[in-house]
Amino acid sequence: MWRLGGRRIRTPRRPAVGLRPASTAAAAAAVSSCRAVVLPRFGGPDVLEVRPAVSVPDLKPRDVLVRARAVSINPLDLRMRSGYGRSIFEPLLPLILGRDVSGEVAAAGASVSSLVVGQEVFGALHPTAVRGTYADYVVLSEDELTPKPPSVTHVEASAIPFAALTAWRALKSTAQITNGQRLLVLGGGGAVGLAAIQLAVAAGCSVSATCGSQSIERVLAVGAEQAIDYTAEDIEVAIKGQFDAVLDTIGIPETERTGINLLKKGGHYMTLQGETASLADNYGLVIGIPAATAILLKKQLQYRYSHGIEYWWTYMRADAEGLDEIRRLSGAGKLKIPVEKTFSIAEVRKAHEMKDKRIIPGKVVLEVN
Secondary structure: OOOOOOOOOOOOOOOOOOOOEOOOHHHHHHOOEEEEEEEOOOOOHHHOEEEEEEEOOOOOOOEEEEEEEEEEEOHHHHHHHHOOOHHHHHHHOOEEOOOEEEEEEEEEOOOOOOOEOOOEEEEEOOOOOOEOOOEOEEEEEHHHEEEOOOOOOHHHHHOOHHHHHHHHHHHHHHOOOOOOOEEEEEOOOOHHHHHHHHHHHHOOOEEEEEEOHHHHHHHHHOOOOEEEEOOOOOHHHHOOOOEEEEEEOOOOHHHHHHHHHOEEEEEEEEEOOOOHHHHHHHHOHHHHHHHHHHHHHHHHHHHHHHOOOEEEEOOOOOOHHHHHHHHHHHHOOOOOOOEEEEEEHHHHHHHHHHHHOOOOOOEEEEEOO
């Protein structure tokens, strides 16, 4: 489930001219605590607490301390706040939510070679990280960060990496899409869907996507050849031909059936809605994880035999090669996640409430002043 297919090792980046190499001793010692949004218990937006002095952990050799300037809100943050993943996270409370960050390097561990103090960077933490990015200072590993392109603001950059790395893992590591192939994105109007469309177009693929009526123009603008309003059209009638890969960001039985039926033999169906966390929450880690593994294996064998396709649950995972490509594409203006609204980090409860109530359907970013 957590296996990552053949991954190339990136060549170390040279430090930027005019900036000094990062060093831990002086800078990191000066930051022992900082403001952070803490989740002391699971619940609604009102459980979030902005605390003025939360400890900053010591840096390991490959760690980087980032002075955050903007952090984005992902659907995972809302679900974790409400108790998703409690089998893993409840013993570790209080938590700091947040996965994406854009900011500047404040200090780094002794083995960090590619980043320097003062350099603008952006990146994302793994979904299971306990100390997230809703804080003035954030700790990430060197491989979870990449230089921020000068043409991209901190707000814009913070909206990109978690969603784009989720899409990257599905398309590049699992399906291994190549030039000339066809991709179908079920739920193309969200951040992961939009990132997937742009990554696939950059790889030379043709893309079709389903979305709500309000997202049709946005989906077409980022490069999809066809956008189908799932509320008004029969997807299987509207779409012609079959696909080499299907990325299902919705993950309900109806979209799974549609995606499977539209795949070529040998194609890959990938859903973001795996059952591992929910089964572990319901039955505990000891029973839940083996049960999830059994369900996944059963589905993989079932669809391989009945349809001749490969079936996967897909998750975000740090990928240095992927992050470098995301940096290159975003710097060239070929990978953007539109930001609908920003809040100050002190307004985090309001931001979460508006996302919960779907008052703001698009991407929301917290600015860290």
